[in-house]
Amino acid sequence: MKPVSLGAGFFAFTFSSDSSIIKTLNSELFCKDKEGIRMTPVIGISGNLLTDAVPGTISTTKAYVGNAYIEAVTENHGIPFVIPITEVGLVPYFVDKIDGLILSGGQDVSPLFYGQSEVEESTASLLERDQFELALVKEALKQNKAIFAICRGMQLLNVALGGSLVQNIAELNTFTHMQNMPVHEATHPIYTIEGTQTAKLLSKRADVNSFHHQSIDRLGTGLVASAYAEDGTIEAVELADRPNVIGVQWHPEMMQFTDQKMKQLFHFFIKNATSEFVMKKRVSNL
Numbered sequence: 064m065k066p067v068s069l070g071a072g073f074f075a076f077t078f079s080s081d082s083s084i085i086k087t088l089n090s091e092l093f094c095k096d097k098e099g100i101r102m103t104p105v106i107g108i109s110g111n112l113l114t115d116a117v118p119g120t121i122s123t124t125k126a127y128v129g130n131a132y133i134e135a136v137t138e139n140h141g142i143p144f145v146i147p148i149t150e151v152g153l154v155p156y157f158v159d160k161i162d163g164l165i166l167s168g169g170q171d172v173s174p175l176f177y178g179q180s181e182v183e184e185s186t187a188s189l190l191e192r193d194q195f196e197l198a199l200v201k202e203a204l205k206q207n208k209a210i211f212a213i214c215r216g217m218q219l220l221n222v223a224l225g226g227s228l229v230q231n232i233a234e235l236n237t238f239t240h241m242q243n244m245p246v247h248e249a250t251h252p253i254y255t256i257e258g259t260q261t262a263k264l265l266s267k268r269a270d271v272n273s274f275h276h277q278s279i280d281r282l283g284t285g286l287v288a289s290a291y292a293e294d295g296t297i298e299a300v301e302l303a304d305r306p307n308v309i310g311v312q313w314h315p316e317m318m319q320f321t322d323q324k325m326k327q328l329f330h331f332f333i334k335n336a337t338s339e340f341v342m343k344k345r346v347s348n349l
């Protein structure tokens with residue numbers, strides 16, 4: 064990206080065809096698009112731990128996250144910041160540094176965290192990740208940060224708020240939540256609940272991809288189911304009194320380049336992440 068000077072310490076970077084990022088002298092970033100100029104929020108993305116060997120590298124464990132989450136953040140004018148699974152004591156520090164949090168997909172949440180023992184068919188969970196992310200989501204709620212919870216992330220948000228999960232969805236021959244089709248392809252519809260934020264963003268129906276064998280059973284405190292699949296599976300949630308907390312059971316980061324509705328979810332979340340408070344705090348530092 065080639066910076067263009069706007070004078071008085073402001074520089075513009077062309078970001079995509081209809082927008083640009085403006086950098087000030089003290090390295091704050093603003094986004095300028097057809098909706099105006101606003102702060103560019105820092106979006107934390109919860110990371111995972113890879114324990115499989117990667118050819119050509121020497122460490123046996125690696126911190127990682129799917130790159131589609133990072134692309135979804137930059138495409139919608141956020142600054143991606145991957146948060147590794149580490150000491151729980153660092154959670155308040157991480158959350159203080161971010162404006163919004165994406166809880167990424169991955170392993171099943173251990174049923175120990177919602178008071179059940181593991182059923183035989185359930186896939187392995189990663190206890191360190193569960194413990195770290197439960198602390199992360201609770202701290203993000205406490206600090207009133209925007210949250211976008213995706214797939215496992217939505218299930219984790221539910222567990223953090225005292226809800227429970229169906230450990231294995233009974234699959235009907237005609238309906239599957241674990242698709243074999245490519246990740247960017249939708250394989251089942253979801254139907255939104257009128258009056259919810261999800262309905263405002265997606266209208267009555269959206270077609271989504273599906274890579275889950277678990278689902279929300281009992282809803283956590285304050286969570287509202289905002290979309291269902293036709294078999295009754297909860298496919299989206301939001302927090303009743305907090306419009307900046309949303310969760311979806313599918314993977315919109317894999318579809319945001321091919322489906323405008325999926326991009327709209329990220330746009331909403333990232334715009335919400337720049338709260339009035341953050342705006343004032345940053346502008347006063349200029």
Ligand SMILES: [Mn+2]
Nearest residue numbers: 240273292312
């Ligand atoms: Mn599904």
